[in-house]
Amino acid sequence: MKIGIVGCAGRMGRMLVNETAKTKGLEVGGGTDLPGSPFIGKDVTLIAGLEESGVLVGDDAKVLFETVDAVIDFTAPAATMKHAQLAAETGTILVVGTTGLSNDQKDELKVAAQKAPIIFAPNMSVGVNLAFALVEKVASILDKDVADIEIVEMHHKHKVDAPSGTALGLGEAAAKGRGVNLDDVAVRTRDGFTGAREDGSIGFATLRGGDVVGDHTVVFACEGERIEITHKASSREVFAKGAVRAAKWAEGKAPGLYSMREVLGL
Ligand SMILES: NC(=O)C1=CN([C@@H]2O[C@H](COP(=O)(O)OP(=O)(O)OC[C@H]3O[C@@H](n4cnc5c(N)ncnc54)[C@H](OP(=O)(O)O)[C@@H]3O)[C@@H](O)[C@H]2O)C=CC1
Numbered sequence: 720m721k722i723g724i725v726g727c728a729g730r731m732g733r734m735l736v737n738e739t740a741k742t743k744g745l746e747v748g749g750g751t752d753l754p755g756s757p758f759i760g761k762d763v764t765l766i767a768g769l770e771e772s773g774v775l776v777g778d779d780a781k782v783l784f785e786t787v788d789a790v791i792d793f794t795a796p797a798a799t800m801k802h803a804q805l806a807a808e809t810g811t812i813l814v815v816g817t818t819g820l821s822n823d824q825k826d827e828l829k830v831a832a833q834k835a836p837i838i839f840a841p842n843m844s845v846g847v848n849l850a851f852a853l854v855e856k857v858a859s860i861l862d863k864d865v866a867d868i869e870i871v872e873m874h875h876k877h878k879v880d881a882p883s884g885t886a887l888g889l890g891e892a893a894a895k896g897r898g899v900n901l902d903d904v905a906v907r908t909r910d911g912f913t914g915a916r917e918d919g920s921i922g923f924a925t926l927r928g929g930d931v932v933g934d935h936t937v938v939f940a941c942e943g944e945r946i947e948i949t950h951k952a953s954s955r956e957v958f959a960k961g962a963v964r965a966a967k968w969a970e971g972k973a974p975g976l977y978s979m980r981e982v983l984g985l
């Protein structure tokens with residue numbers, strides 16, 4: 720199975736090239752970076768720290784979609800929308816890990832998924848997807864009169880979206896467990912004289928600094944006690960492994976929008 724990696728010079732892009740190259744039955748079929756990037760024309764595997772393969776970084780995603788079996792996209796929302804369109808036009812499997820998509824962009828992804836299998840998840844690690852299931856369960860047991868839900872996340876200083884896609888995913892899992900919509904109860908920032916906490920709200924706190932790969936904690940704060948569900952990623956490899964697993968899982972699947980929880984059977 721030939722895998723194309725868009726944004727192959729990025730932090731996740733390089734990790735994905737590595738993971739693809741070492742996975743049995745998969746080969747790196749190509750990679751792209753932003754037009755004008757100094758990486759265009761460089762060897763895709765060489766820039767990922769591997770042996771030279773002769774596969775060069777391109778800037779034409781259309782050519783990539785026409786030549787590979789699956790494309791993995793950890794880029795930026797606007798780029799992901801273009802890639803979703805190309806997946807729809809070519810019927811190519813698309814694995815999307817990009818976060819920070821607006822609700823309209825998520826709708827566009829759903830439309831593209833009518834024509835191609837698309838797996839979309841804000842976090843591709845097994846641990847976080849298990850945490851999604853655990854949070855949904857705990858939130859279904861502890862209702863708003865018993866527990867206040869707060870979600871804390873920390874990432875490296877280069878991250879451009881907040882709260883993280885995973886934090887929002889954890890919020891969605893908690894909201895689902897309580898039978899409410901996250902958009903109706905989310906408090907994404909607090910500053911100044913905020914007044915007391917509203918019962919049933921789900922709060923977010925965002926920390927940025929250093930090289931933190933990704934830490935998330937969901938706090939269920941009750942009277943006299945607290946339950947905390949924490950996940951800490953110490954290597955981006957866990958995300959790359961999940962994305963590559965999703966690409967393999969999607970082979971032969973009908974068009975549709977799939978989640979990582981479906982890929983993992985959780
Ligand atoms: N779902 C998950 O499990 C995970 C998701 N992520 C998400 O993945 C995304 C990327 O993260 P990260 O790797 O740290 O970010 P980086 O900025 O390191 O990488 C993004 C790469 O995409 C490139 N790019 C941007 N636009 C295009 C385009 N149109 N065509 C091709 N390449 C493009 C960028 O190029 P340039 O630098 O020139 O702009 C860059 O090389 C983020 O949204 C992040 O939140 C991250 C980890 C795990």
Ligand SMILES: O=C(O)C1=N[C@H](C(=O)O)C[C@H](O)C1
Pocket residue numbers: 818841842874878882883884885886932933934
């Ligand atoms: O940008 C990152 O680095 C990460 N982004 C994802 C997110 O927004 O949740 C996943 C992971 O935590 C790393």
